[in-house]
Amino acid sequence: MNLFDVYPIYDIEPVTASGSRFTDSNGEEYLDFYGGHAVISIGHSHPHYIARVSNQLRQLGFYSNSIINPLQQELADKLGSVCGYPDYQLFLVNSGTEANENALKLASFITGKKGVISFRNGFHGRTAASVAVTDNPRIRAAINPCDHVSFFSLEDLNGVDEVLMKNETCAIIIEGIQGIAGINTPSREFLMGLRDLCNKYEVVLILDEVQSGYGRSGAFFAHQHSGIEADLITMAKGMGNGFPIGGLLISPSFESKHGQLGTTFGGNHLACSAALAVLEVIEDEKLIENARLMGNLLCEKLKAINQLVEVRGQGLMLGMKFDFNIKKLRHHLLFTEKVFVGSSSDPSVLRLLPPLCIGINEVDQFINCLTNSLKHEELLVD
Numbered sequence: 079m080n081l082f083d084v085y086p087i088y089d090i091e092p093v094t095a096s097g098s099r100f101t102d103s104n105g106e107e108y109l110d111f112y113g114g115h116a117v118i119s120i121g122h123s124h125p126h127y128i129a130r131v132s133n134q135l136r137q138l139g140f141y142s143n144s145i146i147n148p149l150q151q152e153l154a155d156k157l158g159s160v161c162g163y164p165d166y167q168l169f170l171v172n173s174g175t176e177a178n179e180n181a182l183k184l185a186s187f188i189t190g191k192k193g194v195i196s197f198r199n200g201f202h203g204r205t206a207a208s209v210a211v212t213d214n215p216r217i218r219a220a221i222n223p224c225d226h227v228s229f230f231s232l233e234d235l236n237g238v239d240e241v242l243m244k245n246e247t248c249a250i251i252i253e254g255i256q257g258i259a260g261i262n263t264p265s266r267e268f269l270m271g272l273r274d275l276c277n278k279y280e281v282v283l284i285l286d287e288v289q290s291g292y293g294r295s296g297a298f299f300a301h302q303h304s305g306i307e308a309d310l311i312t313m314a315k316g317m318g319n320g321f322p323i324g325g326l327l328i329s330p331s332f333e334s335k336h337g338q339l340g341t342t343f344g345g346n347h348l349a350c351s352a353a354l355a356v357l358e359v360i361e362d363e364k365l366i367e368n369a370r371l372m373g374n375l376l377c378e379k380l381k382a383i384n385q386l387v388e389v390r391g392q393g394l395m396l397g398m399k400f401d402f403n404i405k406k407l408r409h410h411l412l413f414t415e416k417v418f419v420g421s422s423s424d425p426s427v428l429r430l431l432p433p434l435c436i437g438i439n440e441v442d443q444f445i446n447c448l449t450n451s452l453k454h455e456e457l458l459v460d
């Protein structure tokens with residue numbers, strides 16, 4: 079049987095990994111500044127994570143959501159205290175798109191409306207409600223209508239206001255920092271403006287923190303840099319350090335009803351133990367502070383690189399903008415310098431999403447590898 083061939087893949091096969099490095103099937107070691115799409119938060123193969131997940135597997139791997147699973151409450155308590163939303167409610171799912179799907183559904187349930195405001199170049203996932211609010215017609219099929227969605231540029235508060243006046247909108251959905259777009263951060267004023275508009279028109283504010291959350295930006299959630307609170311917050315990637323888990327934080331103003339949401343796998347024993355291990359390591363090793371410090375250090379060192387047009391983002395979610403297509407540079411970094419970095423939908427932006435545990439050595443190694451690569455003028459043209 080063939081695999082359904084939807085992924086363009088690099089000819090490289092990681093077989094073992096530790097911290098911020100992995101080794102391929104030829105024994106070559108790579109510096110991982112991509113974390114498998116921002117998923118590796120506490121580092122590869124963390125011993126506490128391995129112990130907690132394997133102990134759980136030995137005890138009980140799975141049972142459905144129709145029994146008592148105390149790990150779910152343990153996770154809710156821990157997450158509430160670490161993330162700064164202790165009085166919110168938690169609904170557990172398996173992925174980022176599912177978290178957004180449920181957030182949009184809840185917003186529609188509570189308001190009885192269906193209009194959604196979303197932002198250009200944003201990404202929220204590939205299932206029906208999430209892909210409808212994602213500004214990319216290439217991944218939307220005829221079965222995914224989006225005529226209920228209005229897309230605006232970041233910062234366009236007037237446009238948002240005009241649509242809200244029609245009183246048809248259930249939710250505004252926005253990424254804490256736009257990731258796939260090439261690292262675009264909404265301004266503090268813009269997020270505060272959206273919060274005010276949501277209060278005024280009784281619309282649900284959904285912060286998609288699937289990529290920018292879990293400490294990556296140097297705050298638990300990127301929107302917390304702006305001092306606002308969201309009504310619903312969606313999470314996934316860094317939450318399980320590779321174990322599939324997603325979640326939805328729900329404001330106390332939302333009343334739950336049996337049967338309104340549900341999932342077979344969401345919140346299972348293994349997923350909860352992986353997520354608990356992640357939070358324990360984030361706390362013990364002060365990884366949010368480390369993301370802030372290492373992000374600042376990286377930005378400082380990147381400033382000395384002439385070929386860079388702009389460095390954007392916060393913490394360890396950074397976009398490096400050049401004035402050429404980065405495809406050849408990315409290849410060179412990967413195959414010659416052995417550094418894995420990400421691309422974005424902006425062809426001139428390289429994305430850095432390393433594990434939150436990197437230290438000064440990794441920052442220095444990355445800067446050396448980048449500097450070496452940029453000496454090759456043939457890489458710096460389209």
Ligand SMILES: Cc1ncc(COP(=O)(O)O)c(C=O)c1O
Binds near residue numbers: 115174201204286
């Ligand atoms: C901001 C954002 N939201 C949602 C998703 C979808 O997450 P998943 O691929 O886990 O469904 C992604 C994935 O890249 C994302 O970056």
